[in-house]
Amino acid sequence: MTTSRSRGALARLAALHAVGVTLLVAMVAFATPSDADITWSVVPADANGPDGRSVIDLELAGGQQVIEHVAVINRSTQPVDFGIDANDGYLTSKGYFDMRPSDAEPVDGGAWLEVPDKVTTAAGATSVVPVKVSIPQNATPGDHPAGVTASLETISGQVRVQNRVGVRLNIRVTGDYVAKVAVTDVRAEYTGSWNPFAAGSVEVTYTVANAGNVRLVTDNRVLTSTFVGESSWSDPSAAKAREIMPGGSRTFVARVPGAWPLGPIGTTIAAIPSPAGKPVPGVTAERVAIDTTVWALPWPQLALLALLVLAFFAIRVLAAWRRRRIEKLIMLHTRGTPQEA
Incomplete structure:
Protein backbone atom coordinates (compact mmCIF):
# COMPACT_ATOMS: atom_id res chain seq x y z
CA MET A 1 0.00 0.00 0.00
CA THR A 2 1.46 3.33 -1.06
CA THR A 3 0.30 6.73 0.05
CA SER A 4 1.56 10.19 -0.83
CA ARG A 5 2.25 13.20 1.38
CA SER A 6 2.84 15.58 -1.49
CA ARG A 7 0.09 17.86 -0.27
CA GLY A 8 1.85 18.44 3.02
CA ALA A 9 5.04 19.81 1.46
CA LEU A 10 3.94 20.79 -2.00
CA ALA A 11 0.48 22.16 -1.33
CA ARG A 12 1.72 25.36 0.20
CA LEU A 13 4.00 25.92 -2.78
CA ALA A 14 1.02 27.58 -4.46
CA ALA A 15 2.31 30.87 -3.15
CA LEU A 16 5.72 30.46 -4.75
CA HIS A 17 4.74 32.69 -7.63
CA ALA A 18 3.19 35.33 -5.43
CA VAL A 19 4.93 38.05 -3.45
CA GLY A 20 7.16 37.13 -0.53
CA VAL A 21 7.93 33.70 -1.94
CA THR A 22 11.58 33.25 -1.05
CA LEU A 23 10.95 32.88 2.66
CA LEU A 24 8.09 30.53 1.95
CA VAL A 25 10.36 28.20 0.00
CA ALA A 26 12.71 27.99 2.94
CA MET A 27 9.81 27.18 5.21
CA VAL A 28 8.14 24.42 3.21
CA ALA A 29 11.04 22.87 1.35
CA PHE A 30 12.01 20.61 4.25
CA ALA A 31 10.62 17.10 4.68
CA THR A 32 11.16 14.66 7.51
CA PRO A 33 10.06 11.02 7.25
CA SER A 34 8.35 9.83 10.39
CA ASP A 35 10.79 7.00 11.07
CA ALA A 36 14.12 8.54 10.03
CA ASP A 37 16.09 11.65 10.82
CA ILE A 38 16.39 12.72 7.19
CA THR A 39 15.60 16.23 5.98
CA TRP A 40 16.04 17.75 2.55
CA SER A 41 14.93 20.64 0.39
CA VAL A 42 14.54 21.25 -3.33
CA VAL A 43 15.04 24.65 -4.97
CA PRO A 44 15.50 26.04 -8.49
CA ALA A 45 19.12 26.10 -9.63
CA ASP A 46 21.51 26.58 -12.49
CA ALA A 47 24.30 24.20 -13.40
CA ASN A 48 26.36 25.42 -10.43
CA GLY A 49 23.76 25.20 -7.69
CA PRO A 50 20.81 27.13 -6.20
CA ASP A 51 20.28 30.40 -8.04
CA GLY A 52 17.89 32.23 -5.70
CA ARG A 53 14.70 31.73 -7.68
CA SER A 54 11.53 30.58 -5.98
CA VAL A 55 9.89 29.00 -9.03
CA ILE A 56 10.98 28.24 -12.57
CA ASP A 57 9.22 30.46 -15.10
CA LEU A 58 9.58 29.47 -18.76
CA GLU A 59 8.11 30.99 -21.92
CA LEU A 60 8.92 28.81 -24.89
CA ALA A 61 7.68 28.27 -28.42
CA GLY A 62 6.39 24.97 -29.76
CA GLY A 63 9.29 22.69 -30.66
CA GLN A 64 11.78 24.52 -28.43
CA GLN A 65 13.97 22.80 -25.85
CA VAL A 66 15.81 24.10 -22.79
CA ILE A 67 17.78 22.60 -19.92
CA GLU A 68 16.78 23.77 -16.43
CA HIS A 69 18.07 22.55 -13.08
CA VAL A 70 16.87 21.91 -9.55
CA ALA A 71 19.09 21.49 -6.50
CA VAL A 72 18.43 18.68 -4.02
CA ILE A 73 19.96 19.63 -0.68
CA ASN A 74 20.54 16.78 1.76
CA ARG A 75 20.53 18.30 5.24
CA SER A 76 21.02 14.95 6.95
CA THR A 77 24.10 13.26 8.38
CA GLN A 78 23.96 10.32 5.98
CA PRO A 79 23.87 9.85 2.21
CA VAL A 80 20.39 9.44 0.72
CA ASP A 81 19.04 8.05 -2.54
CA PHE A 82 16.23 10.38 -3.62
CA GLY A 83 13.69 9.45 -6.28
CA ILE A 84 13.19 12.18 -8.88
CA ASP A 85 9.80 12.68 -10.47
CA ALA A 86 8.17 15.14 -12.87
CA ASN A 87 4.44 15.52 -13.30
CA ASP A 88 1.58 17.88 -14.04
CA GLY A 89 0.74 20.61 -11.56
CA TYR A 90 -2.64 21.81 -10.39
CA LEU A 91 -4.27 23.97 -7.73
CA THR A 92 -6.15 22.51 -4.79
CA SER A 93 -9.62 23.69 -3.81
CA LYS A 94 -7.97 26.19 -1.47
CA GLY A 95 -5.73 27.58 -4.21
CA TYR A 96 -2.48 25.85 -3.26
CA PHE A 97 -0.16 24.33 -5.84
CA ASP A 98 0.21 20.56 -5.85
CA MET A 99 1.33 17.80 -8.22
CA ARG A 100 -0.29 14.63 -9.44
CA PRO A 101 0.91 11.46 -7.66
CA SER A 102 4.17 10.02 -8.88
CA ASP A 103 2.44 6.88 -10.17
CA ALA A 104 0.04 8.94 -12.34
CA GLU A 105 0.96 9.35 -16.00
CA PRO A 106 1.48 13.05 -16.86
CA VAL A 107 -0.69 14.34 -19.67
CA ASP A 108 0.27 18.01 -19.92
CA GLY A 109 3.31 20.04 -18.89
CA GLY A 110 4.71 17.25 -16.76
CA ALA A 111 4.99 15.03 -19.86
CA TRP A 112 7.38 17.57 -21.39
CA LEU A 113 9.94 17.19 -18.60
CA GLU A 114 12.78 14.68 -18.63
CA VAL A 115 14.57 13.98 -15.34
CA PRO A 116 16.75 11.17 -13.99
CA ASP A 117 14.99 8.48 -11.97
CA LYS A 118 17.07 9.10 -8.86
CA VAL A 119 20.00 10.98 -7.40
CA THR A 120 22.34 10.03 -4.57
CA THR A 121 23.26 12.97 -2.37
CA ALA A 122 26.01 12.78 0.24
CA ALA A 123 25.44 13.93 3.81
CA GLY A 124 25.22 17.71 3.96
CA ALA A 125 25.78 17.97 0.19
CA THR A 126 23.81 19.38 -2.74
CA SER A 127 23.05 17.56 -5.97
CA VAL A 128 22.16 19.53 -9.09
CA VAL A 129 19.59 17.65 -11.18
CA PRO A 130 19.11 18.58 -14.85
CA VAL A 131 15.57 19.04 -16.09
CA LYS A 132 15.14 18.84 -19.85
CA VAL A 133 12.07 20.73 -21.07
CA SER A 134 10.89 19.80 -24.58
CA ILE A 135 7.83 21.62 -25.90
CA PRO A 136 5.90 19.64 -28.52
CA GLN A 137 5.64 21.29 -31.91
CA ASN A 138 1.83 21.25 -31.69
CA ALA A 139 1.58 22.40 -28.07
CA THR A 140 -1.35 24.73 -27.45
CA PRO A 141 -0.47 28.30 -26.47
CA GLY A 142 -0.85 29.28 -22.84
CA ASP A 143 0.13 27.97 -19.43
CA HIS A 144 0.93 24.34 -18.66
CA PRO A 145 1.85 23.94 -14.96
CA ALA A 146 4.26 21.22 -13.90
CA GLY A 147 6.66 20.35 -11.12
CA VAL A 148 9.71 18.31 -10.18
CA THR A 149 10.05 16.51 -6.85
CA ALA A 150 12.70 14.66 -4.88
CA SER A 151 11.09 11.92 -2.83
CA LEU A 152 11.98 9.34 -0.22
CA GLU A 153 9.91 6.29 0.64
CA THR A 154 9.73 5.03 4.20
CA ILE A 155 7.96 2.09 5.83
CA SER A 156 5.59 2.72 8.73
CA GLY A 157 4.26 -0.62 9.92
CA GLN A 158 2.74 -2.21 6.82
CA VAL A 159 2.27 1.11 5.05
CA ARG A 160 4.75 2.55 2.58
CA VAL A 161 4.78 6.34 2.75
CA GLN A 162 6.24 8.58 0.06
CA ASN A 163 7.49 11.99 1.18
CA ARG A 164 7.83 14.48 -1.68
CA VAL A 165 9.35 17.96 -1.83
CA GLY A 166 9.39 19.83 -5.09
CA VAL A 167 9.74 22.89 -7.26
CA ARG A 168 7.01 24.47 -9.35
CA LEU A 169 7.48 25.08 -13.07
CA ASN A 170 5.29 27.63 -14.80
CA ILE A 171 5.58 26.65 -18.46
CA ARG A 172 4.03 29.07 -20.93
CA VAL A 173 3.85 28.21 -24.64
CA THR A 174 3.96 31.28 -26.87
CA GLY A 175 1.09 32.05 -29.21
CA ASP A 176 -2.29 33.71 -28.96
CA TYR A 177 -2.94 34.29 -25.26
CA VAL A 178 -6.52 34.49 -24.02
CA ALA A 179 -7.43 35.93 -20.62
CA LYS A 180 -11.08 35.28 -19.87
CA PRO A 298 -39.03 41.83 7.32
CA TRP A 299 -40.44 39.28 9.76
CA PRO A 300 -38.89 40.82 12.90
CA GLN A 301 -40.10 44.26 11.90
CA LEU A 302 -43.57 42.92 11.08
CA ALA A 303 -43.65 41.14 14.42
CA LEU A 304 -42.68 44.35 16.18
CA LEU A 305 -45.38 46.25 14.27
CA ALA A 306 -47.96 43.62 15.22
CA LEU A 307 -46.94 43.88 18.86
CA LEU A 308 -47.22 47.66 18.72
CA VAL A 309 -50.69 47.44 17.15
CA LEU A 310 -51.82 44.90 19.76
CA ALA A 311 -50.37 47.05 22.51
CA PHE A 312 -52.19 50.10 21.12
CA PHE A 313 -55.55 48.36 21.08
CA ALA A 314 -54.89 46.75 24.47
CA ILE A 315 -54.18 50.17 25.95
CA ARG A 316 -57.36 51.60 24.39
CA VAL A 317 -59.47 48.70 25.66
CA LEU A 318 -57.94 49.00 29.13
CA ALA A 319 -58.50 52.77 29.13
CA ALA A 320 -62.13 52.34 28.07
CA TRP A 321 -62.69 49.71 30.74
CA ARG A 322 -61.20 51.95 33.40
CA ARG A 323 -63.28 54.89 32.20
CA ARG A 324 -66.52 52.88 32.37
CA ARG A 325 -65.58 51.59 35.80
CA ILE A 326 -64.95 55.12 37.07
CA GLU A 327 -68.24 56.34 35.59
CA LYS A 328 -70.07 53.47 37.28
CA LEU A 329 -68.50 54.25 40.63
CA ILE A 330 -69.46 57.90 40.27
CA MET A 331 -73.08 56.95 39.48
CA LEU A 332 -73.26 54.65 42.48
CA HIS A 333 -71.80 57.29 44.73
CA THR A 334 -74.28 59.91 43.45
CA ARG A 335 -77.30 57.64 44.07
CA GLY A 336 -76.26 56.92 47.65
CA THR A 337 -75.89 60.59 48.63
CA PRO A 338 -79.05 62.61 49.87
CA GLN A 339 -79.89 65.53 47.60
CA GLU A 340 -80.23 69.00 49.11
CA ALA A 341 -83.65 70.71 48.92
Whole structure:
Protein backbone atom coordinates (compact mmCIF):
# COMPACT_ATOMS: atom_id res chain seq x y z
CA MET A 1 0.00 0.00 0.00
CA THR A 2 1.46 3.33 -1.06
CA THR A 3 0.30 6.73 0.05
CA SER A 4 1.56 10.19 -0.83
CA ARG A 5 2.25 13.20 1.38
CA SER A 6 2.84 15.58 -1.49
CA ARG A 7 0.09 17.86 -0.27
CA GLY A 8 1.85 18.44 3.02
CA ALA A 9 5.04 19.81 1.46
CA LEU A 10 3.94 20.79 -2.00
CA ALA A 11 0.48 22.16 -1.33
CA ARG A 12 1.72 25.36 0.20
CA LEU A 13 4.00 25.92 -2.78
CA ALA A 14 1.02 27.58 -4.46
CA ALA A 15 2.31 30.87 -3.15
CA LEU A 16 5.72 30.46 -4.75
CA HIS A 17 4.74 32.69 -7.63
CA ALA A 18 3.19 35.33 -5.43
CA VAL A 19 4.93 38.05 -3.45
CA GLY A 20 7.16 37.13 -0.53
CA VAL A 21 7.93 33.70 -1.94
CA THR A 22 11.58 33.25 -1.05
CA LEU A 23 10.95 32.88 2.66
CA LEU A 24 8.09 30.53 1.95
CA VAL A 25 10.36 28.20 0.00
CA ALA A 26 12.71 27.99 2.94
CA MET A 27 9.81 27.18 5.21
CA VAL A 28 8.14 24.42 3.21
CA ALA A 29 11.04 22.87 1.35
CA PHE A 30 12.01 20.61 4.25
CA ALA A 31 10.62 17.10 4.68
CA THR A 32 11.16 14.66 7.51
CA PRO A 33 10.06 11.02 7.25
CA SER A 34 8.35 9.83 10.39
CA ASP A 35 10.79 7.00 11.07
CA ALA A 36 14.12 8.54 10.03
CA ASP A 37 16.09 11.65 10.82
CA ILE A 38 16.39 12.72 7.19
CA THR A 39 15.60 16.23 5.98
CA TRP A 40 16.04 17.75 2.55
CA SER A 41 14.93 20.64 0.39
CA VAL A 42 14.54 21.25 -3.33
CA VAL A 43 15.04 24.65 -4.97
CA PRO A 44 15.50 26.04 -8.49
CA ALA A 45 19.12 26.10 -9.63
CA ASP A 46 21.51 26.58 -12.49
CA ALA A 47 24.30 24.20 -13.40
CA ASN A 48 26.36 25.42 -10.43
CA GLY A 49 23.76 25.20 -7.69
CA PRO A 50 20.81 27.13 -6.20
CA ASP A 51 20.28 30.40 -8.04
CA GLY A 52 17.89 32.23 -5.70
CA ARG A 53 14.70 31.73 -7.68
CA SER A 54 11.53 30.58 -5.98
CA VAL A 55 9.89 29.00 -9.03
CA ILE A 56 10.98 28.24 -12.57
CA ASP A 57 9.22 30.46 -15.10
CA LEU A 58 9.58 29.47 -18.76
CA GLU A 59 8.11 30.99 -21.92
CA LEU A 60 8.92 28.81 -24.89
CA ALA A 61 7.68 28.27 -28.42
CA GLY A 62 6.39 24.97 -29.76
CA GLY A 63 9.29 22.69 -30.66
CA GLN A 64 11.78 24.52 -28.43
CA GLN A 65 13.97 22.80 -25.85
CA VAL A 66 15.81 24.10 -22.79
CA ILE A 67 17.78 22.60 -19.92
CA GLU A 68 16.78 23.77 -16.43
CA HIS A 69 18.07 22.55 -13.08
CA VAL A 70 16.87 21.91 -9.55
CA ALA A 71 19.09 21.49 -6.50
CA VAL A 72 18.43 18.68 -4.02
CA ILE A 73 19.96 19.63 -0.68
CA ASN A 74 20.54 16.78 1.76
CA ARG A 75 20.53 18.30 5.24
CA SER A 76 21.02 14.95 6.95
CA THR A 77 24.10 13.26 8.38
CA GLN A 78 23.96 10.32 5.98
CA PRO A 79 23.87 9.85 2.21
CA VAL A 80 20.39 9.44 0.72
CA ASP A 81 19.04 8.05 -2.54
CA PHE A 82 16.23 10.38 -3.62
CA GLY A 83 13.69 9.45 -6.28
CA ILE A 84 13.19 12.18 -8.88
CA ASP A 85 9.80 12.68 -10.47
CA ALA A 86 8.17 15.14 -12.87
CA ASN A 87 4.44 15.52 -13.30
CA ASP A 88 1.58 17.88 -14.04
CA GLY A 89 0.74 20.61 -11.56
CA TYR A 90 -2.64 21.81 -10.39
CA LEU A 91 -4.27 23.97 -7.73
CA THR A 92 -6.15 22.51 -4.79
CA SER A 93 -9.62 23.69 -3.81
CA LYS A 94 -7.97 26.19 -1.47
CA GLY A 95 -5.73 27.58 -4.21
CA TYR A 96 -2.48 25.85 -3.26
CA PHE A 97 -0.16 24.33 -5.84
CA ASP A 98 0.21 20.56 -5.85
CA MET A 99 1.33 17.80 -8.22
CA ARG A 100 -0.29 14.63 -9.44
CA PRO A 101 0.91 11.46 -7.66
CA SER A 102 4.17 10.02 -8.88
CA ASP A 103 2.44 6.88 -10.17
CA ALA A 104 0.04 8.94 -12.34
CA GLU A 105 0.96 9.35 -16.00
CA PRO A 106 1.48 13.05 -16.86
CA VAL A 107 -0.69 14.34 -19.67
CA ASP A 108 0.27 18.01 -19.92
CA GLY A 109 3.31 20.04 -18.89
CA GLY A 110 4.71 17.25 -16.76
CA ALA A 111 4.99 15.03 -19.86
CA TRP A 112 7.38 17.57 -21.39
CA LEU A 113 9.94 17.19 -18.60
CA GLU A 114 12.78 14.68 -18.63
CA VAL A 115 14.57 13.98 -15.34
CA PRO A 116 16.75 11.17 -13.99
CA ASP A 117 14.99 8.48 -11.97
CA LYS A 118 17.07 9.10 -8.86
CA VAL A 119 20.00 10.98 -7.40
CA THR A 120 22.34 10.03 -4.57
CA THR A 121 23.26 12.97 -2.37
CA ALA A 122 26.01 12.78 0.24
CA ALA A 123 25.44 13.93 3.81
CA GLY A 124 25.22 17.71 3.96
CA ALA A 125 25.78 17.97 0.19
CA THR A 126 23.81 19.38 -2.74
CA SER A 127 23.05 17.56 -5.97
CA VAL A 128 22.16 19.53 -9.09
CA VAL A 129 19.59 17.65 -11.18
CA PRO A 130 19.11 18.58 -14.85
CA VAL A 131 15.57 19.04 -16.09
CA LYS A 132 15.14 18.84 -19.85
CA VAL A 133 12.07 20.73 -21.07
CA SER A 134 10.89 19.80 -24.58
CA ILE A 135 7.83 21.62 -25.90
CA PRO A 136 5.90 19.64 -28.52
CA GLN A 137 5.64 21.29 -31.91
CA ASN A 138 1.83 21.25 -31.69
CA ALA A 139 1.58 22.40 -28.07
CA THR A 140 -1.35 24.73 -27.45
CA PRO A 141 -0.47 28.30 -26.47
CA GLY A 142 -0.85 29.28 -22.84
CA ASP A 143 0.13 27.97 -19.43
CA HIS A 144 0.93 24.34 -18.66
CA PRO A 145 1.85 23.94 -14.96
CA ALA A 146 4.26 21.22 -13.90
CA GLY A 147 6.66 20.35 -11.12
CA VAL A 148 9.71 18.31 -10.18
CA THR A 149 10.05 16.51 -6.85
CA ALA A 150 12.70 14.66 -4.88
CA SER A 151 11.09 11.92 -2.83
CA LEU A 152 11.98 9.34 -0.22
CA GLU A 153 9.91 6.29 0.64
CA THR A 154 9.73 5.03 4.20
CA ILE A 155 7.96 2.09 5.83
CA SER A 156 5.59 2.72 8.73
CA GLY A 157 4.26 -0.62 9.92
CA GLN A 158 2.74 -2.21 6.82
CA VAL A 159 2.27 1.11 5.05
CA ARG A 160 4.75 2.55 2.58
CA VAL A 161 4.78 6.34 2.75
CA GLN A 162 6.24 8.58 0.06
CA ASN A 163 7.49 11.99 1.18
CA ARG A 164 7.83 14.48 -1.68
CA VAL A 165 9.35 17.96 -1.83
CA GLY A 166 9.39 19.83 -5.09
CA VAL A 167 9.74 22.89 -7.26
CA ARG A 168 7.01 24.47 -9.35
CA LEU A 169 7.48 25.08 -13.07
CA ASN A 170 5.29 27.63 -14.80
CA ILE A 171 5.58 26.65 -18.46
CA ARG A 172 4.03 29.07 -20.93
CA VAL A 173 3.85 28.21 -24.64
CA THR A 174 3.96 31.28 -26.87
CA GLY A 175 1.09 32.05 -29.21
CA ASP A 176 -2.29 33.71 -28.96
CA TYR A 177 -2.94 34.29 -25.26
CA VAL A 178 -6.52 34.49 -24.02
CA ALA A 179 -7.43 35.93 -20.62
CA LYS A 180 -11.08 35.28 -19.87
CA VAL A 181 -13.19 34.30 -16.86
CA ALA A 182 -16.78 33.24 -16.34
CA VAL A 183 -18.92 33.54 -13.20
CA THR A 184 -21.33 30.64 -12.68
CA ASP A 185 -23.34 28.79 -10.04
CA VAL A 186 -24.39 31.96 -8.23
CA ARG A 187 -26.45 31.39 -5.09
CA ALA A 188 -27.60 34.08 -2.67
CA GLU A 189 -29.21 33.58 0.73
CA TYR A 190 -30.40 36.18 3.21
CA THR A 191 -29.73 35.74 6.92
CA GLY A 192 -31.71 38.10 9.09
CA SER A 193 -31.49 39.17 12.70
CA TRP A 194 -34.31 38.74 15.19
CA ASN A 195 -33.41 42.18 16.44
CA PRO A 196 -35.77 44.42 14.43
CA PHE A 197 -33.31 47.29 14.75
CA ALA A 198 -30.37 45.34 13.26
CA ALA A 199 -29.68 44.64 9.60
CA GLY A 200 -29.05 41.16 8.28
CA SER A 201 -26.53 39.86 5.75
CA VAL A 202 -26.49 38.27 2.32
CA GLU A 203 -24.30 35.20 1.82
CA VAL A 204 -23.30 34.73 -1.80
CA THR A 205 -21.68 31.57 -3.18
CA TYR A 206 -20.28 31.72 -6.70
CA THR A 207 -17.74 30.01 -8.95
CA VAL A 208 -15.13 31.78 -11.07
CA ALA A 209 -13.83 29.69 -13.98
CA ASN A 210 -10.77 30.41 -16.11
CA ALA A 211 -12.04 30.19 -19.69
CA GLY A 212 -8.75 31.36 -21.20
CA ASN A 213 -5.32 29.79 -21.60
CA VAL A 214 -3.19 31.77 -19.14
CA ARG A 215 -3.11 31.77 -15.35
CA LEU A 216 -5.30 34.46 -13.81
CA VAL A 217 -6.01 36.07 -10.48
CA THR A 218 -9.32 37.79 -9.88
CA ASP A 219 -10.36 40.76 -7.81
CA ASN A 220 -13.81 39.67 -6.67
CA ARG A 221 -16.45 42.12 -5.50
CA VAL A 222 -20.05 41.71 -4.36
CA LEU A 223 -22.57 44.57 -4.21
CA THR A 224 -26.04 44.37 -2.66
CA SER A 225 -28.70 47.05 -2.99
CA THR A 226 -32.08 47.63 -1.34
CA PHE A 227 -34.51 50.52 -1.15
CA VAL A 228 -32.48 52.11 1.63
CA GLY A 229 -28.97 51.86 0.22
CA GLU A 230 -26.09 49.66 -0.92
CA SER A 231 -23.51 47.45 0.78
CA SER A 232 -20.34 46.04 -0.78
CA TRP A 233 -17.75 43.34 -0.12
CA SER A 234 -14.27 42.97 -1.63
CA ASP A 235 -12.23 39.78 -1.56
CA PRO A 236 -9.60 40.29 1.20
CA SER A 237 -7.58 37.15 0.39
CA ALA A 238 -4.06 37.35 -1.00
CA ALA A 239 -3.51 37.06 -4.73
CA LYS A 240 -2.12 33.55 -4.41
CA ALA A 241 -5.42 32.31 -3.04
CA ARG A 242 -7.30 33.63 -6.08
CA GLU A 243 -5.07 32.14 -8.78
CA ILE A 244 -6.96 30.02 -11.31
CA MET A 245 -5.32 27.74 -13.86
CA PRO A 246 -6.60 27.51 -17.45
CA GLY A 247 -9.62 25.21 -17.45
CA GLY A 248 -9.83 25.41 -13.67
CA SER A 249 -12.30 27.08 -11.36
CA ARG A 250 -12.60 28.26 -7.76
CA THR A 251 -15.66 28.58 -5.58
CA PHE A 252 -15.88 31.59 -3.29
CA VAL A 253 -18.23 32.55 -0.47
CA ALA A 254 -18.89 36.17 0.46
CA ARG A 255 -20.99 37.54 3.32
CA VAL A 256 -22.21 41.10 2.79
CA PRO A 257 -23.50 42.73 6.01
CA GLY A 258 -25.81 45.71 6.36
CA ALA A 259 -28.71 44.39 4.27
CA TRP A 260 -32.16 45.36 5.53
CA PRO A 261 -35.06 42.96 4.83
CA LEU A 262 -37.21 45.18 2.69
CA GLY A 263 -38.23 42.77 -0.05
CA PRO A 264 -35.98 42.14 -3.06
CA ILE A 265 -32.23 42.56 -2.57
CA GLY A 266 -30.34 43.00 -5.81
CA THR A 267 -26.92 41.34 -5.77
CA THR A 268 -24.10 41.84 -8.28
CA ILE A 269 -21.02 39.59 -8.37
CA ALA A 270 -18.10 41.06 -10.29
CA ALA A 271 -14.83 39.29 -11.15
CA ILE A 272 -12.01 41.53 -12.36
CA PRO A 273 -9.26 39.27 -13.77
CA SER A 274 -5.60 39.94 -14.46
CA PRO A 275 -2.76 37.63 -15.54
CA ALA A 276 -0.93 35.86 -12.72
CA GLY A 277 2.79 36.46 -12.47
CA LYS A 278 4.42 38.87 -14.86
CA PRO A 279 2.16 40.98 -17.12
CA VAL A 280 1.29 39.67 -20.57
CA PRO A 281 1.77 42.53 -23.07
CA GLY A 282 -1.29 43.23 -25.17
CA VAL A 283 -3.51 40.86 -23.21
CA THR A 284 -6.37 42.23 -21.14
CA ALA A 285 -9.18 40.39 -19.44
CA GLU A 286 -12.65 41.89 -19.30
CA ARG A 287 -14.57 42.34 -16.09
CA VAL A 288 -17.47 39.91 -15.73
CA ALA A 289 -20.56 40.73 -13.66
CA ILE A 290 -23.58 38.57 -12.82
CA ASP A 291 -26.79 39.85 -11.22
CA THR A 292 -29.15 37.91 -9.00
CA THR A 293 -31.96 38.74 -6.58
CA VAL A 294 -32.79 37.34 -3.17
CA TRP A 295 -35.99 38.12 -1.29
CA ALA A 296 -35.85 39.15 2.35
CA LEU A 297 -39.13 39.66 4.19
CA PRO A 298 -39.03 41.83 7.32
CA TRP A 299 -40.44 39.28 9.76
CA PRO A 300 -38.89 40.82 12.90
CA GLN A 301 -40.10 44.26 11.90
CA LEU A 302 -43.57 42.92 11.08
CA ALA A 303 -43.65 41.14 14.42
CA LEU A 304 -42.68 44.35 16.18
CA LEU A 305 -45.38 46.25 14.27
CA ALA A 306 -47.96 43.62 15.22
CA LEU A 307 -46.94 43.88 18.86
CA LEU A 308 -47.22 47.66 18.72
CA VAL A 309 -50.69 47.44 17.15
CA LEU A 310 -51.82 44.90 19.76
CA ALA A 311 -50.37 47.05 22.51
CA PHE A 312 -52.19 50.10 21.12
CA PHE A 313 -55.55 48.36 21.08
CA ALA A 314 -54.89 46.75 24.47
CA ILE A 315 -54.18 50.17 25.95
CA ARG A 316 -57.36 51.60 24.39
CA VAL A 317 -59.47 48.70 25.66
CA LEU A 318 -57.94 49.00 29.13
CA ALA A 319 -58.50 52.77 29.13
CA ALA A 320 -62.13 52.34 28.07
CA TRP A 321 -62.69 49.71 30.74
CA ARG A 322 -61.20 51.95 33.40
CA ARG A 323 -63.28 54.89 32.20
CA ARG A 324 -66.52 52.88 32.37
CA ARG A 325 -65.58 51.59 35.80
CA ILE A 326 -64.95 55.12 37.07
CA GLU A 327 -68.24 56.34 35.59
CA LYS A 328 -70.07 53.47 37.28
CA LEU A 329 -68.50 54.25 40.63
CA ILE A 330 -69.46 57.90 40.27
CA MET A 331 -73.08 56.95 39.48
CA LEU A 332 -73.26 54.65 42.48
CA HIS A 333 -71.80 57.29 44.73
CA THR A 334 -74.28 59.91 43.45
CA ARG A 335 -77.30 57.64 44.07
CA GLY A 336 -76.26 56.92 47.65
CA THR A 337 -75.89 60.59 48.63
CA PRO A 338 -79.05 62.61 49.87
CA GLN A 339 -79.89 65.53 47.60
CA GLU A 340 -80.23 69.00 49.11
CA ALA A 341 -83.65 70.71 48.92
